[in-house]
Amino acid sequence: MYTMVLSISHRISGVFQSAxxxxxxxxxxxxxxxxxxxxxxxxxxxxPWVKLVLVGWLAAFWYHFFAGLRHLAWDxxxxxxxxxxxxxxxxxxxxxxxxxxxxxxAALPLLGVGS
Amino acid sequence: xxxxxxxxxxxxxxxxxxxxxxxxxxxxxAVASALLGLWFIYTLLTLPSLDRVxxxxxxxxPVSATLMLLFLLATFWHSALGVQVVIEDYVHxxxxxxxxxxxxxxxxxxxxxxxxxxxxxxxxxEPA
Numbered sequence: 001m002y003t004m005v006l007s008i009s010h011r012i013s014g015v016f017q018s019a020x021x022x023x024x025x026x027x028x029x030x031x032x033x034x035x036x037x038x039x040x041x042x043x044x045x046x047x048p049w050v051k052l053v054l055v056g057w058l059a060a061f062w063y064h065f066f067a068g069l070r071h072l073a074w075d076x077x078x079x080x081x082x083x084x085x086x087x088x089x090x091x092x093x094x095x096x097x098x099x100x101x102x103x104x105x106a107a108l109p110l111l112g113v114g115s
Numbered sequence: 116x117x118x119x120x121x122x123x124x125x126x127x128x129x130x131x132x133x134x135x136x137x138x139x140x141x142x143x144x145a146v147a148s149a150l151l152g153l154w155f156i157y158t159l160l161t162l163p164s165l166d167r168v169x170x171x172x173x174x175x176x177p178v179s180a181t182l183m184l185l186f187l188l189a190t191f192w193h194s195a196l197g198v199q200v201v202i203e204d205y206v207h208x209x210x211x212x213x214x215x216x217x218x219x220x221x222x223x224x225x226x227x228x229x230x231x232x233x234x235x236x237x238x239x240x241e242p243a
Contacts, residue, residue, distance in 0.1 A: 011197075011201055014194075014197045014198075014201075015197070015198065015201060017190075017194065018194040018197065018198050021190060021191060021194055021223075021226060021227075022226055024230060025226040025227070025229055025230040025233075028229075028230045028233035028234060028237075029229050029230065029233045031167055031170050031171075031233065031237055032232070032233035032234075032236040032237050032240075035167055038166075038167045042165075042166075058156075061152060061156070065149055065152065065153075068145055068149060069149075071145075072142070072145070072146070075142065103156060103160065106160045107159075107160055
């Protein structure tokens with residue numbers, strides 16, 4: 001059951017990041033369009049709910065990153081038995097949480113906290 | 116037992132031979148996206164600021180601009196392949212599935228293309 005949740009989470013975090021790519025494109029297009037457009041876009045990115053989406057994107061990246069490594073190991077024929085899959089799944093969650101929190105701490109100034 | 120001819124049951128499902136190519140492309144783009152994704156997050160966290168002037172100074176460096184273009188190529192490619200699989204797996208209505216696959220592919224090309232042109236413009240454009 002728990003490995004099934006991890007499996008569907010890989011797809012959900014992937015689709016979420018695909019939506020995030022639209023934000024990335026919008027950010028770059030705004031920057032290329034000129035200072036007024038970039039100011040306007042920066043206003044959007046400063047909104048609390050957009051910041052929350054960006055934090056979600058970060059978490060989705062790290063989850064998808066570690067779960068993806070697990071998939072590549074499976075492709076190589078490693079860790080396919082039930083016990084290994086359960087253990088590696090737990091590692092994916094732990095590492096994703098640690099990496100997300102680490103990046104958030106490093107990004108506090110960028111997110112406008114304490115500045 | 117269905118009396119539909121074999122061709123009628125497989126139309127719209129893609130070529131039987133396309134699977135291996137898709138599988139391999141997904142892995143190639145996955146490894147590239149992972150490495151360049153790490154680079155992109157590290158870059159965002161270490162840029163002196165996220166204002167437009169800092170962005171232009173960053174992309175004026177050809178190494179940064181090249182890596183950024185490769186990051187866009189890898190992630191939009193990987194995303195297009197992944198979204199394709201999700202649509203194929205969950206959209207069972209044949210016409211909707213084909214429309215969804217077309218829309219997703221074109222949207223990836225449009226957004227990825229616009230992002231890449233923007234990077235080039237920022238990289239080659241006159242200083243802010």
